[in-house]
Amino acid sequence: MKVNGTAHKVGDHIDTDAIIPARFLVTTDSKVLGDNCMEGLEAGWVKRVKENDVMVGGVNFGCGSSREHAPISILGAGIPVVLAHSFARIFYRNGFNMGLVLLEIGDDINKISDTDNIEVDTANGQVKNITTGETIQAAAVPPFMQEILDAGGLVEYGKKKLA
Amino acid sequence: MGQTLAEKILQKHTDQKITEPGQIVQCTVDMVLANDITAPLAIKSFKAMGAKKVFDQDKVSLVCDHFTPNKDIDSAEQVKVVREFAEEMGVTHYYECGDVGVEHALLPEKGIVGPGDIVVGADSHTCTYGGLGAFATGMGSTDVGAAMALGETWFKVPPTIKVNFTGTPQEHVSAKDFVLNQIGQLGVSGALYKALEYSGEVVDNMSIEGRMTIANMAIEAGAKVGLFSVDQKTLDYAAAAGFSGGEAMTPDADAVYERVLNIDVTDMAPQVACPHLPDNVKSVDETAGVKIHQAVIGSCTNGRIEDMRVAAAVLKGRKVDPKIRCIILPATPTIWKACMSEGLMEIFMDAGCIVGPPTCGPCLGGHMGILAGGERCIATTNRNFKGRMGSLGAEVFLSNPAVAAASAITGVITNPSKL
Numbered sequence: 001m002k003v004n005g006t007a008h009k010v011g012d013h014i015d016t017d018a019i020i021p022a023r024f025l026v027t028t029d030s031k032v033l034g035d036n037c038m039e040g041l042e043a044g045w046v047k048r049v050k051e052n053d054v055m056v057g058g059v060n061f062g063c064g065s066s067r068e069h070a071p072i073s074i075l076g077a078g079i080p081v082v083l084a085h086s087f088a089r090i091f092y093r094n095g096f097n098m099g100l101v102l103l104e105i106g107d108d109i110n111k112i113s114d115t116d117n118i119e120v121d122t123a124n125g126q127v128k129n130i131t132t133g134e135t136i137q138a139a140a141v142p143p144f145m146q147e148i149l150d151a152g153g154l155v156e157y158g159k160k161k162l163a
Numbered sequence: 164m165g166q167t168l169a170e171k172i173l174q175k176h177t178d179q180k181i182t183e184p185g186q187i188v189q190c191t192v193d194m195v196l197a198n199d200i201t202a203p204l205a206i207k208s209f210k211a212m213g214a215k216k217v218f219d220q221d222k223v224s225l226v227c228d229h230f231t232p233n234k235d236i237d238s239a240e241q242v243k244v245v246r247e248f249a250e251e252m253g254v255t256h257y258y259e260c261g262d263v264g265v266e267h268a269l270l271p272e273k274g275i276v277g278p279g280d281i282v283v284g285a286d287s288h289t290c291t292y293g294g295l296g297a298f299a300t301g302m303g304s305t306d307v308g309a310a311m312a313l314g315e316t317w318f319k320v321p322p323t324i325k326v327n328f329t330g331t332p333q334e335h336v337s338a339k340d341f342v343l344n345q346i347g348q349l350g351v352s353g354a355l356y357k358a359l360e361y362s363g364e365v366v367d368n369m370s371i372e373g374r375m376t377i378a379n380m381a382i383e384a385g386a387k388v389g390l391f392s393v394d395q396k397t398l399d400y401a402a403a404a405g406f407s408g409g410e411a412m413t414p415d416a417d418a419v420y421e422r423v424l425n426i427d428v429t430d431m432a433p434q435v436a437c438p439h440l441p442d443n444v445k446s447v448d449e450t451a452g453v454k455i456h457q458a459v460i461g462s463c464t465n466g467r468i469e470d471m472r473v474a475a476a477v478l479k480g481r482k483v484d485p486k487i488r489c490i491i492l493p494a495t496p497t498i499w500k501a502c503m504s505e506g507l508m509e510i511f512m513d514a515g516c517i518v519g520p521p522t523c524g525p526c527l528g529g530h531m532g533i534l535a536g537g538e539r540c541i542a543t544t545n546r547n548f549k550g551r552m553g554s555l556g557a558e559v560f561l562s563n564p565a566v567a568a569a570s571a572i573t574g575v576i577t578n579p580s581k582l
Binding site for chain 2 (some may be wrong): 013015017018021022023025026027028040041042043059060063064065066067068069071072086088089090093094097098142144153154155157158159161162163
């Protein structure tokens with residue numbers, strides 16, 4: 001899958017309360033969760049997002065609570081890919097399970113500025129900063145997690161195991 | 164090569180030979196947990212997988228503790244989904260009514276989790292049971308939904324950081340201070356993807372409640388688990404709670420650690436995590452005098468009977484500043500009852516505290532103590548992220564119960580030894 005959109009930089013240690021505050025956790029509806037994405041960072045944050053935009057986090061993106069509502073709200077906002085220096089553990093599993101593409105690019109996040117035009121090839125983890133012309137290679141997805149992705153996510157993987 | 168506690172417990176739950184950190188292993192699980200926020204999504208995934216029954220009716224716990232007593236129509240609808248699922252599946256451990264407590268205080272107390280177990284929960288503070296020597300970790304709802312159906316899940320074997328607590332703590336310094344200090348040293352991502360293993364004379368002498376307070380906050384350093392050895396104290400606690408099984412367990416002498424962190428607690432003052440991250444830790448004296456509007460004493464971190472006793476000892480014969488909302492939430496019905504029989508409730512009420520039912524409530528900005536813009540709260544909870552307890556313009560300081568109680572009395576952050 002190739003994703004082309006605007007980069008939205010959000011900084012280090014973005015916690016899941018910032019991604020989707022607890023007051024919105026009274027629904028499992030991805031549209032409602034998406035409409036309130038990053039409401040814990042800045043009121044009305046999501047208004048800047050267009051379909052297929054890319055979120056760019058810093059260190060430890062997605063730390064805190066285990067709420068799966070966090071990746072669902074990012075997907076619900078129309079963002080299919082998050083690039084970060086690193087991801088928090090529970091969020092990383094959740095992202096894959098929900099079909100949100102998460103790519104670790106370490107210090108190369110500094111090669112992306114807010115509102116840069118970014119193209120991501122999710123198949124090979126290659127990130128092109130169209131604005132600056134630079135290319136970034138993301139760390140490979142762990143093989144076992146790739147298996148879950150290839151199965152079509154954890155729900156499909158579970159379906160096969162139960163069949 | 165010797166094994167760490169994490170490796171030992173994982174090894175008991177898999178046929179694969181564990182050789183090194185980073186290895187992916189498929190393990191059976193002893194308990195699968197979800198709450199009123201995370202269970203509805205887990206149930207959605209469980210059904211989407213085509214699962215018809217849970218793998219074991221006695222090994223699934225559904226605890227409606229976050230927004231209960233239901234704060235609004237939407238949360239009532241969510242709990243209804245969980246209740247109907249529990250009935251349909253015949254889940255033994257379903258809690259919602261007069262028997263409900265904060266999940267991570269409730270499950271150990273009821274002997275539902277215990278030493279040597281693997282527990283996965285759709286709640287990041289599932290790591291609390293590491294205090295009992297259980298490999299317990301938080302996951303998302305779909306992982307937990309899959310585990311409810313399959314009775315197994317996958318883990319990446321974590322490298323381990325050993326934390327040695329030595330020395331003799333001063334008065335009003337306890338488990339919460341040790342763990343806040345450790346998070347301050349490691350940073351909120353310092354143990355990312357790793358196991359923390361605690362040892363040293365301080366933890367040997369510590370109660371199981373104290374160990375659970377420390378294990379509870381393993382996630383605040385990014386860790387997968389926070390583990391304690393299983394000693395006689397653990398076995399006695401588990402047996403008294405009605406847990407069957409469990410045996411003494413220590414790491415091998417030649418276990419391999421990624422890093423060893425030594426913390427001498429002798430000169431440690433009470434610690435306070437300042438806004439807006441749990442690793443922004445200072446000594447109470449550096450934060451003394453900061454004006455507060457609210458104090459919260461409770462949660463899966465510090466809502467156990469020991470914590471209530473500590474708060475009561477500070478509040479006894481004193482009055483909460485009349486402009487301060489001092490909210491006390493004993494974490495389970497059993498703790499609530501103990502507060503009554505031990506006379507703590509009278510102390511709390513005489514001091515002018517607000518005592519509420521067991522609930523996670525204000526900790527996550529759910530209900531029962533939400534902050535307005537510009538307000539500050541000192542809380543015995545575990546997270547002080549921006550907006551965590553309400554407005555994005557509010558601030559949360561994390562402390563032990565003695566500091567929270569002392570601050571409620573004076574209206575400013577206060578070292579209890581200076582009252």
